[in-house]
Amino acid sequence: MSDSVYSPVAQGTPAMGGDPHFRYVLRLGDDNLVLAQRLGEWISQGPELEGDIALANIAIDHLGQARALLTHAGTVEGRGRAEDDLAMFRDEREFANLIICELPNGHFGDTMARALCIDAFQVLLWEALAASTDVVLGGIAQKALKEAKYHLRHSSTWVIRLGDGTEESHGRMQDSVNRIWRFTGEMFQADDVDREMAEAGIGADPSSLQARWRETIDDVLGRAGLTIPSDPFQRGGGRMGFHTDDLGHLLAEMQWMARSMPGASW
Numbered sequence: 324m325s326d327s328v329y330s331p332v333a334q335g336t337p338a339m340g341g342d343p344h345f346r347y348v349l350r351l352g353d354d355n356l357v358l359a360q361r362l363g364e365w366i367s368q369g370p371e372l373e374g375d376i377a378l379a380n381i382a383i384d385h386l387g388q389a390r391a392l393l394t395h396a397g398t399v400e401g402r403g404r405a406e407d408d409l410a411m412f413r414d415e416r417e418f419a420n421l422i423i424c425e426l427p428n429g430h431f432g433d434t435m436a437r438a439l440c441i442d443a444f445q446v447l448l449w450e451a452l453a454a455s456t457d458v459v460l461g462g463i464a465q466k467a468l469k470e471a472k473y474h475l476r477h478s479s480t481w482v483i484r485l486g487d488g489t490e491e492s493h494g495r496m497q498d499s500v501n502r503i504w505r506f507t508g509e510m511f512q513a514d515d516v517d518r519e520m521a522e523a524g525i526g527a528d529p530s531s532l533q534a535r536w537r538e539t540i541d542d543v544l545g546r547a548g549l550t551i552p553s554d555p556f557q558r559g560g561g562r563m564g565f566h567t568d569d570l571g572h573l574l575a576e577m578q579w580m581a582r583s584m585p586g587a588s589w
Contacts, residue, residue, distance in 0.1 A: 345400045346419065347520045348460060349409065350562060352392030353420035356410055357570065358441065359385035360577050361428060370431050377477055378434075384470040391463045398459075411581035415570045422561040423506040425570040429499070432485055432492070436499035438478035443539040444510045444532065445471040451527035460525065479543045486547025493548060500544065501552045508557030511536075516562075 341349075362382035367375065393406040423441060428434045449471050452464035485496040511533040513521075520526030544551065560566070581587075 342400065343516045343519045344457070344523075344525060345396055346516050347526050348392055348396040348399055348457075350419040350516075352389050352396055352409070353418050354424050355385040355392065356389035357418070357420045357573065358424040359383070359389055360573055361424065361426075362434075364428055365434065374431075374481075381438075381474055381477065384467075384474070388463065388467045388470070392460075395459050395463065407581065411578045412585075415566050415574055416564040418566065418570065418574070419562050419564060420566075420570075421506075421509050422558055422567060423503070423509065425561075425567060425573060426503070426506065427569055429502075430495070431481075432496045432499040433502065435478050435481040435485065436496070436503045438474065439482050439543060440503060440507050440510075440540065442471060442475040442478050443536050443543075444529075446475050446539075447532040447535055448527060448529070451532070455526065456524035475539075482543055482549070483547040486544070486549045496547065497549050500549055501554070504552040505554060505556050505558050509559040509561060512559055512562075514562060 359382045362378050362385065365375065365378040365382075389410070390406050393409045397404045397406065397409060423437060426437060446468065449464045449468035453461055453468055455461040455464060482496065485492045487493070488496075511529045513528050513530045517526060517528055517530075521528040521531075541551070
């Protein structure tokens with residue numbers, strides 16, 4: 324997995340601009356859009372047919388969540404931008420997804436370690452947002468929560484299976500957890516947008532979810548015979564538009580057709 328950093332530019336951070344409500348919904352959409360693109364890369368590449376289909380379906384779930392969130396973000400913004408405008412015609416500095424979502428897939432164990440950490444977080448996030456005073460966001464969260472619970476069962480099962488498997492699978496799964504761990508702290512770093520939306524009853528303060536998330540992670544890793552890494556370093560910046568080089572490559576692949584033929588429909 325890459326830890327290369329996209330170099331900031333002097334003009335500031337485009338991902339930080341705009342109305343807090345718009346920015347909050349947009350960042351949730353970005354998380355799921357980027358993750359859907361990553362997981363879609365597994366199609367026809369999975370270790371077995373059933374696993375291949377499962378990852379494809381999970382990618383579609385995240386894409387559906389992203390579409391709903393980006394559509395709602397465009398409505399909140401009120402500038403006439405639709406989901407495709409927000410997905411296809413922003414540069415990486417304008418994306419506010421968590422760094423963990425853009426990391427390359429690596430091998431299957433790497434993907435499952437990432438999935439476990441994200442899935443455990445999203446179950447708690449969607450639970451909180453299901454009661455949002457933004458009724459549209461609340462409706463999206465209620466549907467997404469059902470999907471996230473399945474995603475967590477899937478990733479937990481695989482992490483336990485690999486961690487509690489052969490000596491080789493155990494060692495490789497532990498290495499995957501070690502690599503992914505430094506990108507987990509960003510999920511719980513609350514900023515002014517998070518706090519303002521939480522106070523308004525629209526969003527949730529992610530820092531309030533960390534203790535319960537850790538309980539889930541400790542339980543799964545314990546059953547897998549895996550340990551929490553001791554490395555205290557945590558990588559952040561995604562919410563402010565500071566990404567790894569990997570996001571630029573991902574967006575180039577995802578956006579090339581829309582940018583080559585703007586206005587086209589199919």
